[in-house]
Amino acid sequence: MNKKLRILVAKPGLDGHDRGAKVVARALRDAGFEVIYTGLHQTPEMIVTAAIQEDVDAIGLSILSGAHMTLFPNVLKLLKKQKATDILLFGGGIIPDEDKKVLYKSGIGKLFGPGTPTSEIVEYLKKYFKTE
Amino acid sequence: MTIIENNKDHANQILHRIYHRTSHAWRIGITGPPGAGKSTLVERLAIDFVKHNKTVGIVCIDPTSPFSGGAILGDRVRMSSLFLDPKIFIRSMATRGSLGGVARATNEVCDLLDAFHKDIIIIETIGVGQVELDVAGIANTTIVVLVPEAGDSIQTMKAGLMEIGDIFVVNKSDREGADRLTMEIESVLEMKNSQRTPPVLKTVATEGKGITDLYNCIMEHQKYLVSSGDFTKQKREKITSEIVELIDSKIKSNLWQNKKINSNLTLLVEKVIKGQQTPYHASEKLIKIWKNSRGVSR
Ligand SMILES: Nc1nc2c(ncn2[C@@H]2O[C@H](COP(=O)(O)OP(=O)(O)O)[C@@H](O)[C@H]2O)c(=O)[nH]1
């Protein structure tokens, strides 16, 4: 048996570049994960459909546009609708602490600030999937 | 699909049960160097098939990093217009290091898509190493995608790639050198003496140019295979190699799970080191032990 953890990395919303998401994708690959990279401008529907077809263990969203308070809950809502809440939803972006509190409460996994060392994200995922 | 990728024993049980539903889909392999525009072509082709009222499964294969065991599967980036189409199912796979195994798991995922009633299955692989040759073995129609930049390298290109193609595509033909490359491919193909000379098409995947031609060529190839009897031949070869592979892997795992074999292996290695044995004689001896332990005699 060679179970490999599969992570979908996406950059939803309308803002421009996906450098950050790519850096995370590469770091996860180098840590032994299989990363399904879907690129820019994804809607929550696209993200959740892809996550289910690819049967991923987690979804990582990079959100810099400030739309985190709509995008995260929408993805989570669709995951619930598809009965796919076993998929961990985590992310990164510029997210104020009070927003983080609300999102954590709703069941969203860890949210990383910009410039977080990628090793921290890798550690988090490894821990999460071992202790689950 | 995850089970099939991760656990061989369970996989075989599932596949055995669905096998009778798996000879419906037409399987199209697309291979070529990285960046040739394969994913972009797949997106366009899939749209065309859906327009013709077909359901489409897409399997994208990318290499596993030999250092970390991880992989970035990025073909979806060029296919985002297909994500929400209920007639299309996309699955990304990593090669996971095992050479022949790539074809096995891919073939099995294709079987599943087939059992899920997809009419067309498109398999995208990088044209590097052994992988693309394996994939030709599981596709009914194999398309080789090249780009003008590859122009003067056609001589040095692996013979294998020229031999597996049922259709050749010169993509990015908006760039200089497309005509020259087309001619070069044609002249190489002329030297093959087979009944059917593979067509060479020019496309611009990003603009959707040449896609209808490609669609027609695929249909033409399908007709040709069926009417010439090559389809039956292809099927026979595929089933044979499937059975051989299944037996190979069963025997291997049976052999190496045998405790007697493993303990004797350790002993024999020591003997070889001491100069009392050779690896050749040791291997014969181990096979004898294995046969005896299973009550099999020659
Ligand atoms: N100029 C030009 N660029 C293309 C064409 N087809 C694809 N591309 C670009 O080539 C790059 C690689 O394409 P992709 O489909 O990912 O290639 P793959 O690695 O073979 O799957 C992308 O930036 C595409 O937009 C084409 O016909 N003409």
Ligand SMILES: [Mg+2]
């Ligand atoms: Mg590709």
